[in-house]
Amino acid sequence: MLVDGLIYSLFLHFIFLSSTYALMTYGMALICGIMRIINVLHAGFIMFGGYFAYTLFIYFGIDPLLSSIILIPIAFILGFSIHRVLLARLASISMQMTLLLLFAIWLIAQNLALLVFTADPRMIASRLPYAFEIYLGGVSISFQRIVLLASFILISFSTYILLNRTMLGKAIRGTSQDEEAASYCGVNTKLIKDIAFGIGTVLASMFGALATVLYPIDPFFGTVFQFKAFVITVLAGMESIIGVIVASMMIGAIESVAGFYLKFGLLDIVTYMLLLVILIIRPQGLFKG
């Protein structure tokens, strides 16, 4: 019976939930680390990726996994252009205005999605070739979750390698830590910021595309994920990939356990209370020195 494997089932849920949360947060964490503001356009990029994957599947039969790969150059150019053309100049003048601009772009994107796709939710999860259930230790899990977990591992690994084992990654981290010092070392910090924003956009959009294997999408699709990503980013301490993973696991654990043992409707309150406590005790985040 399902109930006999309750703890195990909750544990599996925790694993899958944590990996999903980490995947959805990478983009925001990277951009936050570089720009020092919360990217409120993150939801827009997730929504963009979701509709991109949905459209390619419906009209061309292209799997969301493949769509997420096709999305990489497109999302990168989009993010790079937005930062280069709109944000870079504004960021040097006023961070508050940058935030407002990001919010304005998000509203435009959302309203465009409403015009084109309407508010009706769209779902393709059950139509995918790997939309079947498997039993892991007696607990039924959709294979899509395995796919998402595998994507998380691959993307985490790739992002870690990019940020920690490449010159570009060093430049990004250096710019994030001390822009002036990085520029003295010959780093073109303006270009690095553009690139980092592009990479952050890729990560967010890829998550949106991959999320269609499980979730329905609508023009408000990214909003819920954005709030969670914000909490995790702040908990992690911005731009720390390891921090994002650990913070995601914290939130995943809380939601898995609290969702069962406490009132389900209080989950968000519990999550935000954790954020409050961490901000009071360690405002720089758990993994930032």
Added chain:
Amino acid sequence: MYSKGAFKTSYIAIAVIVIIVIAAIAIYFTTIPAPAPTPTTPTPTTPTTPPQTSQSPTPTIPIPKTIKVGAVVCLTGTNARYGQYYATAYKLAADEINKDGGIYIKEYGRKIPIELVILDDESDREKTVKLVEYLCTEVKVVALLSGCGTPFIYPQSSVAIREKVPYLTAVISTETLLEGGKRKSPYLFSMLVMIDVLARNMMDLLKENIDKGVLPKPLKIANIWENTPHGLDWRRGIYEKVLEYPGYFEVVVDESVEVGATEFRPLLLKIEAAGANALMVDIRLTEMMSMHRQLVEMGIYGKYPVITYGARGGEKTFRDEFKSKSDYVIWGTFFSDRLPYPQIKSFIERWKKVSDLPVEWYAAVGYENARIMFKAIEAAGSLDRDKIRDALQNIVVEDVMFPGQKISFDEFGMVHYPYLIVQNVPEGQTRIIYPPELSEATFIPIGK
């Protein structure tokens, strides 16, 4: 450091992006016909001679050329789909009256054509308030027809209350009409039964099947509701019947769900652990699809004899996505073209002549909304707003397309007729299973 050339390039790029966005929007609106919110043109006819009596009214005030009835609906934006239905239905109802010269107003001793003033709030709640104010104060409509959905009707109703204009809404949540259990205003009415009625009807259906031995007694209910006034109404309906039928039901899980929730596994595990055998859920479509997906994923879809998502469950999106895994889900509605009412068949034929939109319940609701209001204006015998309000309060309209075929308003401005409860069956079909006098089939538990 960016050079001056780079700055100029930025300006040009910004201008190009703005032009592209504006062009895209302009192309969209020019390729999709956007109905202009023009009032219905009264068909010129020779006014029918009113019945002559020895006391024929001799109006001493100028006779208005038209009866202005207003509506602010979402012709564009998020809710455009519903707005198109309502506007078309209102126009259809008005055109049918105007073909005979209009509504007979006793005070003037003649028929006066209806002038529909339909405005587009672009699915914007701020705009909807301003437009309703305009209708009430500038256009001076005698009555208001419903907007599109509670998020728009609720702010519109506050204007109707303030301006004292009778407003016939299509809401199913009591928050629009009631405050602290009391009626907010004698000017507000709703022609749709409240969602708590659906909950009660569902429970009546389940009780019948418990008596027949189709369902176990007590039926262990997991009551899941969205954390909104709508969900609270649903919850109230469930508990009223639990108390009314002692021993029949046991609520083993009673949980709220926040709007936007995506993961339901811990909740579903809780429901499983509690030993529930009936899922009574009232959440929004997006959350419903996530929840059902995870229900299927966990392999427990066939374990619950009863699954309902309230008024949800018949959507094409849901059926196309889940196919056989959406079979035997039960849901509630006000209207079905399967009802054996001749007025429904007639309406469908007339609707098809004026619109390519498939006949869904919004069409019927819009049409009846207008028809009821026009009858109230006639019953009032005057274009005085207060008299129309009183006429609406006392009116009894026959041959409506809803279960029972009759509508009248109680002291709260609400109506009372049963919901239709429909069950999904294989091959994408549905069957009406409640109320008994209209049912085509009996309830089939999932897994049987």
